[in-house]
Amino acid sequence: MTIGSVGAAYSPYQLHTEQQAKSAGLSDGEIKNLKRVGNIECATCASRKYQDGSDEMVSFKAAAHIDPSAAAATVSAHEQEHVSNAYKDAAQNNGKVINASVQLHTSICPECGRSYVSGGTTTTQIMYKDDEYSQNAKSRDAASLIGGNIDYAC
Incomplete structure (x- = not known):
């Protein structure tokens, strides 16, 4: 050249x-x-910071830089913290995790054009065992909602 x-x-x-x-x-x-x-070195990639926006006690509550080559593993490990918290919550509250999934998001750096992991989303569903109080609350709620969505224009 x-x-x-x-x-x-x-x-x-x-x-x-x-x-x-x-x-x-x-x-x-x-x-x-x-x-x-x-x-x-791409200045945008070198200064990129990650921060968790949930109300859980997990890593990255304060914005921090992750090396672009380690972002996938680091974000994945962070999202796994949310999954672990769900299992811990379920165990402490007589529940069972019925679904836990992690999705990593990618973006393209506008300065250098490289693909990078830009964040992640964890989705969990916990089923709690019913007790007498929650059964009564469900029945009371059902009674108050019956007929609540009637279309009178027919």
Whole structure:
């Protein structure tokens, strides 16, 4: 590859920053490609932070950076904390986890174009054993809802 007005050849491995690439005369497209393959650090990926938005006590309550190459494993482990909490809650409250699923979300970095894990969602369903109080509450609720959705316009 020939770069610059004097025809000096630079290896892309010698360029480590965007400023070095610009000084070497590379175009924006060439710089983006060097970021995509990891030869130049992407500022967006380097500054990306992750934070949990739930009310559970889990990791990432405060925003923290995750290395892009470790994001999938780290986010997956974090979401597993939510699953563990569901099983713990079920065990402590006479319940049973009937479903627990984790979904990882991906996005494309606008600066370098690389795909990365941008977050995750955990969905759990816990079935609690019925006691006399909850059965009475269900019956009372059912009685108050009967006929509540009648369409009188017929």
